Structures are given as C-alpha cells and as structure tokens.
Amino acid sequence: MTGASAISISGLHKTYANGLAALDGIDLDIHRGEIFALLGPNGAGKTTLIGAICGLVRPSRGSIRVCGHDIVGDYRSARAAIGLVPQELTTDAFVSVGDTVRFSRGLFGKPADPALLERILRNLALWEKKDEQIRRLSGGMKRRVMIAKALAHEPDILFLDEPTSGVDIELRKSMWAQVRALRDTGVTIILTTHYIEEAEEMADRIGVIDKGRLILTETKTALMQRMGKSQMIFTLSTPLQRIPDTLAVYDLAIAADGNELVYTYNAEEDAHDASVLIDDMRASNIRPKRIECRQSSLEEIFMQLVGAR
Ligand SMILES: Nc1ncnc2c1ncn2[C@@H]1O[C@H](COP(=O)(O)OP(=O)(O)OP(=O)(O)O)[C@@H](O)[C@H]1O
Ligand SMILES: [Mg+2]
Structure with missing residues (x-):
C-alpha cells in the first residue's frame, strides 16, 4: 500500500450465504485522483465489490482501507470519505430534491451549506427542480438526484454504479464532463458501466472483473495501444495445417479450419511490410x-477477455 492510494484492497473474498463466491480474491489499489472504470458482465461482482468497500457487504476475508482507514476498524472515517451512487435508485418519493440532498449532508454530521447545495444542484441541472418532489421527476433526473446526494458531504471518493443507465445520450455526455470536472477538483472516481465507450471516454484506468476475479487492470492508454491491434486476414487457396518455421518472425495464426491465415500487428509499432510478408508466404508455398484488413475495437477485446473464460 502506498500513501497515494485512495483505496487499498487485499485478498478480498465474498461468499454469500447461499454459497456463491461473488468475489474470489481481489487485490486492487485505486490511486488518488484517478477515474477508475470497472467493467464486467452481469453478475461479475462489480456491485458486490463496491458494496464491500462502502461497508454495505461484509467481506468473508481480506482487508480494505479507504484513505488509510480500515473499513471495519475505522468504519466511520472510511465511510465519510465516500460518496455512493448506487445502481438501484433509492430515493424518498415524497421528499423534495433540495431537502433530500440537504438531509444527506446532515447524515454525515456536516453543517448546512446552502451555497454548496446550490452549486451541486446547478451543476447537475437540478436547480429548477429543487422544490419538486422526487416522485415527479423522470428516471434520468432521479439518477442525477442520487449523484447530488452522494456529493452533498463533499466526499474524497465517489462511486458511480452504472451512473448513466437510462440516461439519454446528450445528458450522458454532460454527466461525463461533470465527472471529469469533479476529478479535476481532486475527487477519486470509481465507476461501473456496460457502455464500453463510456469507459473509453472517461477512464484513466480500467479494471475488468469476471466471476469475482480481476482479470486485468491497466491504464486506458496502454489498453488502447493493445486494442489498437490490426489484422490482415489472408484467405488461402489451399488449407494450411501448420505455420512454417520460415514465417516464425510474423505474428501469425491459423483460422477457419486452415482456410485463413491471420497476421496480427500493432498499429502503433512498425508493422512488417505486407509485400514482404506475401513474398515470404509464397516462398513457403x-x-x-x-x-x-480489420481493426479490433475495445468492445471486442473486452468480449475476448471475458469470453475466453
Ligand atoms: N445478496 C445477495 N445474495 C446472494 N447472492 C448475491 C447477492 N447479491 C449479489 N449476489 C450474486 O453475486 C454475484 C455478483 O453480483 P453483483 O451484483 O455484484 O454483480 P454485478 O457485476 O454488479 O452485475 P450487474 O452488471 O448485473 O450489475 C451474482 O451472481 C449475484 O447473483
Ligand atoms: Mg451491479
């Protein structure tokens, strides 16, 4: 663990009462001030992991520190550092927007701050709705109220569990901008999303979780370079059983029962000259x-990562 960690997780396991191992040995450090996107298929364990960090799910094993505070031994300090926007909307239908956000701040023992409240509501385009009962809002507005609530006590760390599901594309883009603005004020952000483009757009780092295990954590830039892989797919006139040793310098794979030869190269690096490759192929008969030619997308890489398991 380093001083730069907003969250430090080691050896985390969660087995639910029914025997399901939702988290199966998670080790993860979230750096202060980064946007970390957690990706994974339905049921992978994303919400369970967030729940464990926020003290809503009791870990079966392992430890979690939030801003240096152990979430079990020092729960109140750990929890006070966190703002959580849960996946499921949980709001009091009959309370007004302004009151619910004010009340959230009070829950953390912080003094009322009308100027802050106004700023938060304005940033989320909710100021006009501050006196409206929550039940009268649209789904996308309710989701923004959840974000306003989570920000009310000025947390250092913000969790967004599927923040933009059910939010229209225009609003989604404005939420992305706001999340980035929050990060620029020093807030650490952890989000889950099923929109890969959202992670591509926002994340500094990406973690992929599947069946309770983190199968990858990597900066987006590094991942994009790997995802920037390109392929040349050669359809062959005669099926090929194995790749001849003379072609060992190339990253080649046989596909389609030997009817295709796939050359994979990284667009960032210097790929081999296609004409030389073809000459070498012909020399090997x-x-x-x-x-x-094709370019693999983040979506495909993600599917490959998860599908391969
Ligand atoms: N309270 C619970 N009791 C028993 N099993 C649970 C409970 N909550 C979640 N699970 C199971 O744990 C696994 C992980 O669920 P979790 O909600 O963490 O997944 P997720 O990655 O957030 O999925 P999604 O993308 O659908 O939100 C699932 O198999 C789920 O059915
Ligand atoms: Mg979830």
Whole structure:
C-alpha cells in the first residue's frame, strides 16, 4: 500500500450465504485522483465489490482501507470519505430534491451549506427542480438526484454504479464532463458501466472483473495501444495445417479450419511490410487469394477477455 492510494484492497473474498463466491480474491489499489472504470458482465461482482468497500457487504476475508482507514476498524472515517451512487435508485418519493440532498449532508454530521447545495444542484441541472418532489421527476433526473446526494458531504471518493443507465445520450455526455470536472477538483472516481465507450471516454484506468476475479487492470492508454491491434486476414487457396518455421518472425495464426491465415500487428509499432510478408508466404508455398484488413475495437477485446473464460 502506498500513501497515494485512495483505496487499498487485499485478498478480498465474498461468499454469500447461499454459497456463491461473488468475489474470489481481489487485490486492487485505486490511486488518488484517478477515474477508475470497472467493467464486467452481469453478475461479475462489480456491485458486490463496491458494496464491500462502502461497508454495505461484509467481506468473508481480506482487508480494505479507504484513505488509510480500515473499513471495519475505522468504519466511520472510511465511510465519510465516500460518496455512493448506487445502481438501484433509492430515493424518498415524497421528499423534495433540495431537502433530500440537504438531509444527506446532515447524515454525515456536516453543517448546512446552502451555497454548496446550490452549486451541486446547478451543476447537475437540478436547480429548477429543487422544490419538486422526487416522485415527479423522470428516471434520468432521479439518477442525477442520487449523484447530488452522494456529493452533498463533499466526499474524497465517489462511486458511480452504472451512473448513466437510462440516461439519454446528450445528458450522458454532460454527466461525463461533470465527472471529469469533479476529478479535476481532486475527487477519486470509481465507476461501473456496460457502455464500453463510456469507459473509453472517461477512464484513466480500467479494471475488468469476471466471476469475482480481476482479470486485468491497466491504464486506458496502454489498453488502447493493445486494442489498437490490426489484422490482415489472408484467405488461402489451399488449407494450411501448420505455420512454417520460415514465417516464425510474423505474428501469425491459423483460422477457419486452415482456410485463413491471420497476421496480427500493432498499429502503433512498425508493422512488417505486407509485400514482404506475401513474398515470404509464397516462398513457403502459401498462396493468399484474398486479403481483408480489420481493426479490433475495445468492445471486442473486452468480449475476448471475458469470453475466453
Ligand atoms: N445478496 C445477495 N445474495 C446472494 N447472492 C448475491 C447477492 N447479491 C449479489 N449476489 C450474486 O453475486 C454475484 C455478483 O453480483 P453483483 O451484483 O455484484 O454483480 P454485478 O457485476 O454488479 O452485475 P450487474 O452488471 O448485473 O450489475 C451474482 O451472481 C449475484 O447473483
Ligand atoms: Mg451491479
């Protein structure tokens, strides 16, 4: 653990009462001031992990520190550092927008701050709705109220569990801008999303979780470089059983029952000259009759990562 960690998790396991191992050995450090996107299929354990950090789910094993505070031994300090926007909307239908946000701040023992309240509501385009009962708001507005509530006690760390599900694209983009603005004020942000483009747009770092295990944590830039992989797919006139040793310098794979030879290269690096590759193939008696080029997307890499398991 380093002093720069907003959250430090080690050896975290969670097995629910029914025997399901929702978290199966998580080690993760979230750096202060970063936007960390947690990606994974339905049921991967994202909400359970967030719940464990926020003290809503009791870990079966392992430890979690939030801003240096142990979430079990020093729960109040740990929890006070956190703002949580849960996946499920939980708001009091009959309370007004302004009151619910004010009340949230009070729960953390912080003195009323009308100027802060106004700023938060204005930033989320909710100021006009401050006296409206929550039940009269649209789904997207309710979600923004949840964000306002989570920010009311000025947390150092903000969790957004599927913040933009059910939010229209225009509003989603404005929420992305606001999340970035929050990060620029020093808030650490952890979000989950099923929109890969959202992670691509916002995240500094990406973690992929599947079946309760973190299968990857990487900066977005590094991941994008890996995702920037390109392929040339050669359709062969005669099926190929194995790749000849003479072609070992190339990153080649056989596909489509030997009918295709796939050359993968990283667009960032210097790829081999295609004409040289083709000459080398012909020298080995491999005759491509068609070439197709393609670029793999983040979505595909994600599917590969998760699908391979
Ligand atoms: N209270 C609970 N009791 C028993 N099992 C649970 C409980 N909560 C979650 N689970 C199970 O734990 C696993 C992980 O669930 P979790 O909600 O953490 O997934 P998730 O990654 O957030 O999924 P989604 O993308 O659908 O929100 C699932 O198999 C789920 O059914
Ligand atoms: Mg979830």
